[in-house]
Amino acid sequence: MVLQLYTDWLSEPCRAVGILLLENNIEHEVHELDVLKGETHTDSYKKINPVGKIPSIVDDDEFNLGESHTIMRYLCESRNLPDHYYPKDIKQRCRVDFWLDWHHTNLRHAALRLIRANVFGPMRNLPQTTIDESRKEGETALQSSLTFMEETLSKNDYLAGGKQLSIADIALVCEVAMFPVYGASTDGYPHVETWLKRLSTEIKCWNQINAKLDQFLASKKQ
Numbered sequence: 001m002v003l004q005l006y007t008d009w010l011s012e013p014c015r016a017v018g019i020l021l022l023e024n025n026i027e028h029e030v031h032e033l034d035v036l037k038g039e040t041h042t043d044s045y046k047k048i049n050p051v052g053k054i055p056s057i058v059d060d061d062e063f064n065l066g067e068s069h070t071i072m073r074y075l076c077e078s079r080n081l082p083d084h085y086y087p088k089d090i091k092q093r094c095r096v097d098f099w100l101d102w103h104h105t106n107l108r109h110a111a112l113r114l115i116r117a118n119v120f121g122p123m124r125n126l127p128q129t130t131i132d133e134s135r136k137e138g139e140t141a142l143q144s145s146l147t148f149m150e151e152t153l154s155k156n157d158y159l160a161g162g163k164q165l166s167i168a169d170i171a172l173v174c175e176v177a178m179f180p181v182y183g184a185s186t187d188g189y190p191h192v193e194t195w196l197k198r199l200s201t202e203i204k205c206w207n208q209i210n211a212k213l214d215q216f217l218a219s220k221k222q
């Protein structure tokens, strides 16, 4: 069986994996789950990914893997993708790994707090103190994350340096593309904004991969 991908296209780590698959014409079959309906927590899905999160893949019928960064690293190696995505040179590779690791406790951390405050808060009737605390923590983390990205992107076209995008750019640009969902923006961070615009044309499948997100945002405006 071809590689199986379990995804919800509203999810930023899923879109990152989807971009790498589509940009490189890697044959795969998509299984769409709805995170908001709790479909990642069914017994059958937990056999694929016991953590109950997406994205996940199953390769060669028996190799199950979760965590978007790990999946992207696996695809780069197993499909021998062009070097710029995840360079073989150890020092360049570590520059990419740095950003992937940084992502979890910085921009992703900010995103999770702001999603909880601004999206799940009202949707799930969370207590106001929870909302306020989450928002404060999220806004602080967002500001420091964007400041660091801005500083880096004022010197380099891509986060990890180099002349072409890496999987670190893919992971982080999907996070930034999600900003309108929870009321964040790149205003005041011109180099981050330029990088986002450039990648949104450089990544050929951008519109395809963001179609569900765009639809979701359009429905919120009505």
Ligand SMILES: N[C@@H](CCC(=O)N[C@@H](CS)C(=O)NCC(=O)O)C(=O)O
Pocket: 011, 012, 013, 035, 038, 040, 052, 053, 054, 055, 066, 067, 068, 069
């Ligand atoms: N660190 C994980 C994060 C995965 C993750 O948080 N996925 C969310 C969707 S964005 C999910 O599956 N949530 C389901 C749940 O927690 O119930 C990755 O990069 O793959």
